[in-house]
Amino acid sequence: MSSNKNTTTALVREIVGLTRTEYEAALTASFDLQDWCKCCTSRPVAHVIDELIALAGVFPAGAVLERRVDSLNVRGSLGSEA
Numbered sequence: 001m002s003s004n005k006n007t008t009t010a011l012v013r014e015i016v017g018l019t020r021t022e023y024e025a026a027l028t029a030s031f032d033l034q035d036w037c038k039c040c041t042s043r044p045v046a047h048v049i050d051e052l053i054a055l056a057g058v059f060p061a062g063a064v065l066e067r068r069v070d071s072l073n074v075r076g077s078l079g080s081e082a
Helices: 020-034 045-056
Strands: 007-011 063-068 071-077
Antiparallel strands (some): 063 071
């Protein structure tokens, strides 16, 4: 997980076997490594995870999403095999 601070691109995937605990650890490590995103780090990581899971659930697997500040857009799709 990485970002260029202003724009974040994500691929919606369902990763078999990935636990919520592992996802939380990866997101926490990303925040720590990049030392940014005051709005993300000011809330408990569990709340950010809940929000990300809810947002991803709206889109099919393979959707490529772009977040720019407070706007979320579908950039494209890699198909359901992604």
